[in-house]
Amino acid sequence: MRSLPSPSSIPLIAKKVWSDLMLGADEERISETQQHQFAQFGGGWPAALIAQGLASALMLWTAAQQRDEQATLLLSLYAAITLILGIAALAVAKIGAVRLAPHLQVRLVAAAGAGLGAGLFAMLWMAADIDIVIWQLANFIAVFGAIVVTITVMQSVRAALLSFAAAMVVGIMVAVGIGVMSGIAITFFGCLAFTIAGMARLDHIKAAARAAQSNQDALARRLVHEFEDHGSGWFWQTDRHGRLVYLSTKVAEEVAANGASAIGQLLTAVFKVDSASPDTERTLGFHLSSRTSFADYSVRPVADVAERWWSISGRPMMDAMNRFQGFVGSGSDLTQKRQSEAEITRLALFDGLTGLANRQRMRLSLDQTLAAPQSGTRATSLFLLDLDRFKAVNDTLGHQTGDTLLKQVGQRLQRSVGDAGLVGRLGGDEFKVVLPREANRDRLAELARTIIASLSQPYFIDGSSITIGCSIGIAIAPEDGADSETLVRNADLALYAAKADGRGIHRFYRAELLLGAQKRKQLEDDLRKALAQDEFHVAYQPVVCTRSERIVGYEALLRWDHPTRGAVSPADFIPVAEDCGLIEAIGEWVLRTACEDAATWPNGIRVAVNVSPIQFANPALPAIVTSALARSGIPAERLELEITEGVFLNESASSDNMFRALKGIGVRLALDDFGTGYSSLGYLKKAPFDKIKIDQSFVKGAAIAGNRNAAIIKAIVTLADTLGMETTAEGVEVQDEIQLIRDLGCSHIQGYVYGKAARAAVVIEHLQATGGMATAVGFRASRSPRSSMLRSARITTEGAEGEVRIRNMSATGAMIDGIEIDGDAAGIDILIELLEDQMFPAKLRWAADGKAGIEFAQNFNMERLSQPAPAAAAIRRSA
Numbered sequence: 001m002r003s004l005p006s007p008s009s010i011p012l013i014a015k016k017v018w019s020d021l022m023l024g025a026d027e028e029r030i031s032e033t034q035q036h037q038f039a040q041f042g043g044g045w046p047a048a049l050i051a052q053g054l055a056s057a058l059m060l061w062t063a064a065q066q067r068d069e070q071a072t073l074l075l076s077l078y079a080a081i082t083l084i085l086g087i088a089a090l091a092v093a094k095i096g097a098v099r100l101a102p103h104l105q106v107r108l109v110a111a112a113g114a115g116l117g118a119g120l121f122a123m124l125w126m127a128a129d130i131d132i133v134i135w136q137l138a139n140f141i142a143v144f145g146a147i148v149v150t151i152t153v154m155q156s157v158r159a160a161l162l163s164f165a166a167a168m169v170v171g172i173m174v175a176v177g178i179g180v181m182s183g184i185a186i187t188f189f190g191c192l193a194f195t196i197a198g199m200a201r202l203d204h205i206k207a208a209a210r211a212a213q214s215n216q217d218a219l220a221r222r223l224v225h226e227f228e229d230h231g232s233g234w235f236w237q238t239d240r241h242g243r244l245v246y247l248s249t250k251v252a253e254e255v256a257a258n259g260a261s262a263i264g265q266l267l268t269a270v271f272k273v274d275s276a277s278p279d280t281e282r283t284l285g286f287h288l289s290s291r292t293s294f295a296d297y298s299v300r301p302v303a304d305v306a307e308r309w310w311s312i313s314g315r316p317m318m319d320a321m322n323r324f325q326g327f328v329g330s331g332s333d334l335t336q337k338r339q340s341e342a343e344i345t346r347l348a349l350f351d352g353l354t355g356l357a358n359r360q361r362m363r364l365s366l367d368q369t370l371a372a373p374q375s376g377t378r379a380t381s382l383f384l385l386d387l388d389r390f391k392a393v394n395d396t397l398g399h400q401t402g403d404t405l406l407k408q409v410g411q412r413l414q415r416s417v418g419d420a421g422l423v424g425r426l427g428g429d430e431f432k433v434v435l436p437r438e439a440n441r442d443r444l445a446e447l448a449r450t451i452i453a454s455l456s457q458p459y460f461i462d463g464s465s466i467t468i469g470c471s472i473g474i475a476i477a478p479e480d481g482a483d484s485e486t487l488v489r490n491a492d493l494a495l496y497a498a499k500a501d502g503r504g505i506h507r508f509y510r511a512e513l514l515l516g517a518q519k520r521k522q523l524e525d526d527l528r529k530a531l532a533q534d535e536f537h538v539a540y541q542p543v544v545c546t547r548s549e550r551i552v553g554y555e556a557l558l559r560w561d562h563p564t565r566g567a568v569s570p571a572d573f574i575p576v577a578e579d580c581g582l583i584e585a586i587g588e589w590v591l592r593t594a595c596e597d598a599a600t601w602p603n604g605i606r607v608a609v610n611v612s613p614i615q616f617a618n619p620a621l622p623a624i625v626t627s628a629l630a631r632s633g634i635p636a637e638r639l640e641l642e643i644t645e646g647v648f649l650n651e652s653a654s655s656d657n658m659f660r661a662l663k664g665i666g667v668r669l670a671l672d673d674f675g676t677g678y679s680s681l682g683y684l685k686k687a688p689f690d691k692i693k694i695d696q697s698f699v700k701g702a703a704i705a706g707n708r709n710a711a712i713i714k715a716i717v718t719l720a721d722t723l724g725m726e727t728t729a730e731g732v733e734v735q736d737e738i739q740l741i742r743d744l745g746c747s748h749i750q751g752y753v754y755g756k757a758a759r760a761a762v763v764i765e766h767l768q769a770t771g772g773m774a775t776a777v778g779f780r781a782s783r784s785p786r787s788s789m790l791r792s793a794r795i796t797t798e799g800a801e802g803e804v805r806i807r808n809m810s811a812t813g814a815m816i817d818g819i820e821i822d823g824d825a826a827g828i829d830i831l832i833e834l835l836e837d838q839m840f841p842a843k844l845r846w847a848a849d850g851k852a853g854i855e856f857a858q859n860f861n862m863e864r865l866s867q868p869a870p871a872a873a874a875i876r877r878s879a
Helices: 007-020 032-065 069-094 102-127 133-154 158-176 180-230 249-255 284-290 335-349 359-371 390-397 399-420 441-456 484-500 511-530 570-580 583-598 621-632 653-665 681-686 709-722 735-743 760-770 862-866 871-878
Strands: 233-238 244-247 271-273 294-301 310-318 324-333 380-388 422-427 430-436 459-461 464-466 469-477 506-508 536-545 551-562 566-568 606-611 639-644 668-674 691-694 726-729 748-750 787-797 800-809 813-817 829-835 838-848 851-856
Touching (some): 032 102, 032 133, 069 102, 102 133, 102 158, 158 180, 233 249, 244 249, 271 284, 284 294, 335 359, 359 422, 359 430, 359 484, 380 441, 380 484, 390 399, 390 464, 399 422, 399 430, 399 441, 399 459, 399 464, 430 441, 441 469, 441 506, 469 484, 484 506, 484 511, 511 551, 536 583, 536 606, 536 760, 551 583, 566 570, 570 583, 583 606, 606 668, 621 653, 691 709, 829 862
Parallel strands (some): 551 606, 606 639, 639 668, 668 691, 691 726
Antiparallel strands (some): 233 324, 271 294, 294 310, 310 324, 422 430, 459 464, 536 551, 536 748, 787 800, 787 829, 800 813, 813 851, 829 838, 838 851
């Protein structure tokens, strides 16, 4: 059994009831429930006013009929009060909600209710005093009806209903006093009050729940709107027919086609699955018709109104009776992700500078082309291109200009190739072209020439005119390789051949190129072992003073005796050593060996060692030279470093510093192979050379009449004397060249005329045997190159004529046999038939044992021997 509340808890209960009836001042907020209650009250109260007015009018009419002035006056007062209070209650309900605090609004309506209750009860009490029964009953019904209508309308405002009932109970107590009737009224009022309090409590609870739900809904709406407006997500909903009933505003604006709203349209008419990257084989229509959920479908606008992509998910909605109501779902923006993926793909497959395909895409394209089913019957060609003189552009004009140049090269290359193939950049100044279904060498050669001509045209960048070249290597699949690796290797070999043949040209792959590359690779492998296995040795070629014919020094020449190849020419292995990075180690070994061998020679004899451009660029070279001198113990002035003009290709402050460092050690410097490199006379002014070595290409043939080499040598010697430098003529092989070199003023001679290069032990023996003097060997006189042959010819001399045989012949003379001359033959004039029926004057220089040497009066053009005989001579001989 529930216990009664204690006296101390009664104020708390009353306060709570007061609050539930919305009479407390702390109830400042206007809840949705209170708004609804006053809306009901305001909507029904005019009917209550009409009922009250009708009841008052009937009571007044009845009083007037009975000519009861006092009753009429009271009823008029009651009617006026009732009307005023009713209108006031209506005003509070309609207008007070805007201008009054909620608790004041409730209090005013409750006060009006109390007044109405008292007034209507008074009219009901007065209706009992009417004498005529019929009118008594009619008035009672009218007033009672007004009370019922008023209570019905007022029940929406619990406090007003309670105050109305309380006023009627008070009226009963005033009318009948304290007694049974009053007790009954109070008892029923208690029941009514308890009921109203419970209903008010329920209203309060519902109001609090609705307020909380409203707050949650408002928060959810704010969050949704914030998410839709500023996030990447959005929401959508369809009806049971698949038509959109809701779509976030930002997406609705983007998918709207021709101003038409997406709302009301079928979902499948607004979005379509992205065919470029489908996430499933099923369509949106399938899920809508089958009423199945789907997730993360990539979609695009059906109308293609914008380059947009979204990911959407959806699920079917069911009502409480499990009836399908439509679909609801969400989406997220994939546009930025797709654009980022596209950019990543572009960066992964395209060159960032030129926009052409990059190395990876070119490799994939070539692999796919070669792996295609028709590749067995259709050939594919590959171009590898390398720009000539591009490095000079970067070095002189800067990398920014170089990048701009590469962009223009890519554009020209793309225009030249067109749709015939895929153009790509491998990196640096290397490009690649894949030409599917093309194997005609004539067309390929024509395209290669077109590309070279286009890329070789001048470029104009930032006011500078730039000219470069291009070399191309071509390989054709499947004959030059059925897979991409082999094809690229062979095209690269062809490109290497194009560069070796002068650049600015194209070359097709040939089998011998691979053989040469394999031999070079084998040579490189053997070269790496040669130094460790002591296969190298140094040979020394004498350098002779032209005036005293005394040996003043030797040039150290590297020689390689391969265990199976035999002697390998330096012209074959030195370039390989430079390419594979062994030249520095080999060069240091030669330097140290030469210094140690020179320590065994007489003090006045120098040793010359070649220094490659790669060695010269090494900052450690001065330390290496100093170490070699210290270890051997020879003075620095006995070491001569021969430097080619190649060191000036990358002239910089480091080159000047290197020259100063070497001269600071005290060694001599010689400019080797002068006139054959890339230098200019300006280098002689800047570089501290002690000697100029005249290349053998100027020495050979200098003694032959009509040759201009002697004039070139004289000019070089004069230049060197002016600069205070010595000169050495290289490659002297004929003895008559010695006097010529001496007469031209050259200070030193080096060449086979004084012997071939020899090992260190032979050099010591020769120096001891000759006392340091050199002896000329070899041919005594220079002569033109001779061609061996065996042909008949007529010869006439002093009235005699006969047949001889020409054994060998040159432009200046010939050796014949089949001739017998008594006495001294030197100086005899003859005529000899060198061409059909054409006699040429000559002189006999010697004759012995049936052979003779003749000298032509004028140089003979050897190419005329291969020309066909004139037609007239052929006819005459046949006749």
